[in-house]
Amino acid sequence: MAEARALAEQLPQHSYVINLHADRYRYLRAFCAAVIAGQCTLMPPNRQAHTLTQLAETYPDSYVIGENGEEPAFSSTSNAEVPTVDSEQLCAIAFTSGSTGTPTPNNKYWYTLEEGAKGNARLLLGNNTGHLNMVATVPPQHMWGMETSIMLPLFAPVAISNKTPFFPQDIADAVNELPAPVALVSSPVHLETLLKSGVKLHGLKQILTATAPLSRELAISLESTFAARVQDVFGCSESGILATRNTSTEELWNYADFFDLYLSNDGIRIRADHLPEDVLMPDIIELVGDRQYRWLGRHADMLNIAGKRGSLADVNHRLREVNGVVDGIIFAREEQPDRLAALVVAPGMDVSDILSRLKDRVEPVFLPRPIYKVDMLPRQETGKIAVKAVQDMFNRIHASKAN
Amino acid sequence: MVAQTENEHALAALIIEALNLEDVTPEDIDPEEPLFGDGLGLDSIDALELALAITQKYAIQLKAEDANTHKAFGTLRTLNAYIEEHTG
Numbered sequence: 001m002a003e004a005r006a007l008a009e010q011l012p013q014h015s016y017v018i019n020l021h022a023d024r025y026r027y028l029r030a031f032c033a034a035v036i037a038g039q040c041t042l043m044p045p046n047r048q049a050h051t052l053t054q055l056a057e058t059y060p061d062s063y064v065i066g067e068n069g070e071e072p073a074f075s076s077t078s079n080a081e082v083p084t085v086d087s088e089q090l091c092a093i094a095f096t097s098g099s100t101g102t103p104t105p106n107n108k109y110w111y112t113l114e115e116g117a118k119g120n121a122r123l124l125l126g127n128n129t130g131h132l133n134m135v136a137t138v139p140p141q142h143m144w145g146m147e148t149s150i151m152l153p154l155f156a157p158v159a160i161s162n163k164t165p166f167f168p169q170d171i172a173d174a175v176n177e178l179p180a181p182v183a184l185v186s187s188p189v190h191l192e193t194l195l196k197s198g199v200k201l202h203g204l205k206q207i208l209t210a211t212a213p214l215s216r217e218l219a220i221s222l223e224s225t226f227a228a229r230v231q232d233v234f235g236c237s238e239s240g241i242l243a244t245r246n247t248s249t250e251e252l253w254n255y256a257d258f259f260d261l262y263l264s265n266d267g268i269r270i271r272a273d274h275l276p277e278d279v280l281m282p283d284i285i286e287l288v289g290d291r292q293y294r295w296l297g298r299h300a301d302m303l304n305i306a307g308k309r310g311s312l313a314d315v316n317h318r319l320r321e322v323n324g325v326v327d328g329i330i331f332a333r334e335e336q337p338d339r340l341a342a343l344v345v346a347p348g349m350d351v352s353d354i355l356s357r358l359k360d361r362v363e364p365v366f367l368p369r370p371i372y373k374v375d376m377l378p379r380q381e382t383g384k385i386a387v388k389a390v391q392d393m394f395n396r397i398h399a400s401k402a403n
Numbered sequence: 404m405v406a407q408t409e410n411e412h413a414l415a416a417l418i419i420e421a422l423n424l425e426d427v428t429p430e431d432i433d434p435e436e437p438l439f440g441d442g443l444g445l446d447s448i449d450a451l452e453l454a455l456a457i458t459q460k461y462a463i464q465l466k467a468e469d470a471n472t473h474k475a476f477g478t479l480r481t482l483n484a485y486i487e488e489h490t491g
Contacts, residue, residue, distance in 0.1 A: 198458075364447065398425075
């Protein structure tokens with residue numbers, strides 16, 4: 001806290017800060033310093049040049065800290081007093097990709113973050129009031145990483161590793177260097193490779209996973225291999241962490257006691273005292289029983305690949321913005337819904353041109369592969385494109401390429 | 404295009420198999436072109452899948468904390484050199 005206070009005095013005088021620190025300790029310190037200095041932390045959905053440029057244009061009074069934007073030097077003072085933060089202070093903005101190419105900002109006031117963190121501590125850590133060491137494989141700039149690895153250490157007896165391990169051996173090293181009990185915050189993609197790699201983890205008590213559905217088989221294998229409880233967590237940037245389930249034994253999701261879910265004209269909405277406004281549930285669910293729901297699927301437009309939520313309409317919008325692309329469609333592959341493919345009408349461009357133009361405007365996991373060039377898309381007279389027609393056309397080209 | 408060694412060719416085949424890359428043959432992978440980002444355009448999920456395939460075939464665990472791994476994942480050549488060095 002003394003370091004955060006000292007750093008706060010040295011921060012450039014701007015309203016917004018883009019905190020790109022990969023080291024979680026530095027991220028946390030700079031986040032606290034920004035709160036003390038009355039600055040709002042912007043949470044870029046990714047580190048791509050295009051995203052950062054767009055963010056800097058939307059928020060001209062912003063600067064970058066961490067990565068290439070070096071932190072100002074400071075000398076720690078002896079003042080480690082925990083500051084009082086105005087509960088109405090805007091402390092962070094998370095972004096969800098809209099369907100038009102412009103990300104929608106979600107304001108996180110101090111009361112939203114503080115009350116959310118206290119509630120999440122009850123929800124995720126239960127009556128466990130003892131000390132817990134935590135390792136997270138998700139970056140602090142991601143809402144799931146922020147709520148667990150940044151906010152829990154501030155409001156619960158949780159200590160966080162400064163690392164963001166990636167490969168299975170990295171995760172094992174980060175977990176094994178900490179005294180038990182350890183909680184691992186991760187995602188199904190990381191957990192699956194962790195399990196298959198055969199690495200050994202010691203002192204693991206709890207695995208918290210979010211960003212994509214965890215299969216029951218994976219949950220059961222993880223619990224038996226690592227002797228840790230696996231908790232699947234559901235949330236979105238707008239509401240934060242909402243519900244959990246023990247996937248190995250439960251089908252229904254239990255939502256936290258500080259949320260209410262209700263049916264509105266346009267779908268199910270999420271209400272909570274700590275949210276500035278009610279939020280539309282991003283996925284399709286069915287309310288059942290007492291504070292429980294069944295997850296049925298995602299809306300057709302919603303993408304969620306490797307923890308990156310995005311909009312299919314947005315990705316398509318970005319494809320059609322590419323100079324030289326006359327028409328085109330990006331869609332989820334039938335037999336591999338976690339991967340996207342594209343049919344593109346672009347005379348005069350080859351596939352590698354199209355791909356390289358897309359690379360700086362689209363998240364890597366949303367890049368279509370393969371991209372097939374076609375003379376025209378199977379549009380109906382109204383201009384609409386049927387999903388079936390696109391899949392058929394793709395499958396035909398795909399089959400002929402395979403031969 | 405620079406010529407591949409025998410081991411590089413085998414690794415290229417593993418990359419293609421592990422990642423289901425279509426329209427790519429082992430010969431297409433230039434040993435000195437970047438695998439991620441600009442070259443083959445692989446992403447972070449691919450990195451995890453590829454690391455797992457390498458663990459299963461060569462019995463070595465990759466570590467990103469190790470600065471060498473960042474360099475190793477640069478190209479087919481550097482990745483192959485990393486594997487050769489760690490398998491002895």
